[in-house]
Amino acid sequence: MSASNGQGAKPYRILGIQQIAIGGPDKAALRRLWVDVLGLEVTSNFVSERENVDEDICAIGSGPHKVEVDLMQPLDPEKKPAVHTTPLNHVGLWVDDLPKAVEWMTANGVRFAPGGIRKGAAGYDICFIHPKSNDEFPIAGEGVLIELVQAPEEVVKALGEAGG
Template sequence: MSTGNRPFRVLGVQQIAVGAETKDDMTKIWQGMFGLKKHGDFKSEKENVNEDILKIGKGVLGTVEIDIMAPLDINKSPKVHVPNLNHIGLWVDDIDSCFNYLKTQGVRFAGGIRVGAAGHKVCFIHPKGNTESPIGGAGVLIELVQAPPEVIKAYDDIKE
């Protein structure tokens, strides 16, 4: 697949993160009614989040995380439950090149590259642009996630 002058590829959906004031109703529907299995959890005072990491699908490219999130303190920011569809995550094959390239194109990021809840390097495209960086996620918080080698290999092995 040609990427032109873009030094990275988007390989697939890595996660969809949803939030509410508590995880109770989300747990009932996602785990109870849909039968998704809990794969892990993550709590962070700094990010004001209490998160359960669920998995859906099979295989390294067919598996998507459904992250259900509630704030540790409903009165503090960030408010992981507002909006309820918090963010989407995309696998990328080279997060450093991706971040640097998008930054030069005027994309606004919410911070830099860091290690995320699932242990992968991540960065977030801010939902809104500003004067300095006019391109945002058009109202959507977008997480870019460094794909592990097995995801990159599976993507490369698929015949189009």
């Protein structure tokens, strides 16, 4: 069954953009544009050796309408994942029921990146749709890494009413 053929009701809804993540060799250069020029606020910092990342988490807006802009640089440019080699590293989407979304998408041919559902840098449960499809899972991000983020109840209420 193809996810695009309209068969079967989806047991989840994508509610909106949760984040965009931008990578570069030096996040100071990214901050000059996103913080100094565009005026985003740095709300926190996340460092993970496992994910090879030092990121500043910035924000646009507030409450359920807040969108994160993560400015990322690698801890070691020679290691993977190479967060700096794709300037638009990934896009994060709010989803109202992450486990149901992953189950349905997997059953309908969507390829997920290794790691499964886990706690993300902002404290929400997350997982990633792989950027490349394969024979077993023919649907993927077509070159874009997509993060699915479990929306907290206030986001579900605020964005879910918009008819998502």
